[in-house]
Amino acid sequence: MTTTARADIHVDASRDRLWEALTDPDTIARFLFGSRVETDWREGSPITYHGEWDGKPYEDKGVILEFVPGDRLVTSYYSPLSGKPDEPASYQTVSYLLADDGDGTLVAITQDGCADDAEAERMGENWGMVLQTLKTVVEGD
Numbered sequence: 001m002t003t004t005a006r007a008d009i010h011v012d013a014s015r016d017r018l019w020e021a022l023t024d025p026d027t028i029a030r031f032l033f034g035s036r037v038e039t040d041w042r043e044g045s046p047i048t049y050h051g052e053w054d055g056k057p058y059e060d061k062g063v064i065l066e067f068v069p070g071d072r073l074v075t076s077y078y079s080p081l082s083g084k085p086d087e088p089a090s091y092q093t094v095s096y097l098l099a100d101d102g103d104g105t106l107v108a109i110t111q112d113g114c115a116d117d118a119e120a121e122r123m124g125e126n127w128g129m130v131l132q133t134l135k136t137v138v139e140g141d
Contacts, residue, residue, distance in 0.1 A: 003116060005123035008108035009131040013138045015070045015098045018105050021138050022073060022096055031134040035060075043067050047075055062091065072097045077111070107131060 011018060021027045025037045032049070039047035042064060049060040058081055066074035073096040084090035092113035099106045109127045114120035 003112075003114045003120035005111040005114055005120040005127060006108065007124050007127035007131050008106055009128075009135055010101050010104050011107055011135045011138055012104040015100065015105050017138060018098055018107055018134075019070045021134060027137065030137045031130060033130075039064060041067055053081065062094075065093065066095075070098060107134065 021031070023041055028037045029035060033051060033053070035049040035051040037047065037049055039045055043066060045064050047062050047064055049058075051058055058079065060077065060079040060081075062076040062078060064073070064075050066072055075094050076091045077094045078084075078086060078091045080086070082090065092111055095108075095110045097108045097110070099108070109131065111120075111123050111127065114123055
C-alpha cells in the first residue's frame, strides 16, 4: 500500500511569481533547505538536488515528468537518504500545483509513493515547512 503526502498554502502573490520561485535555482535554495537544483526544465530531462543534511552531503535526483508554466511541475524523485535501492520502485512522484486563490495563489505539493500513513504524515509536515518558507520568501521579496 502506498500513500500520498500533501501540503498546501495560500501565498499573496501571482501564479507567475510563484512559478518563477519554483523554477529559479537561487530562490529554490532559499526555501528548500539550501538545496541547489540543476536541470534544463524540460519534460524528460533529469533534475538533481545537491545539498547537505545533518552534516552529510547528498544528491537527490529524478526526471521532469510534466512542466506546465504557471500551473504544475511534476517530477519523479529519489533520495539515497531513504535507504532504498536506486531502482524504479524506489522513486516517488512530487507535484507542485498552482491555482488562483482570491488575490493570491494556492500552492499545493503532493508526494506519492510513501510507504505508509506515518511516512505520508511526516513528509506532509516537511512539505508544510517548505511551503511556509516559500511563502515568506515570495511575500518578502
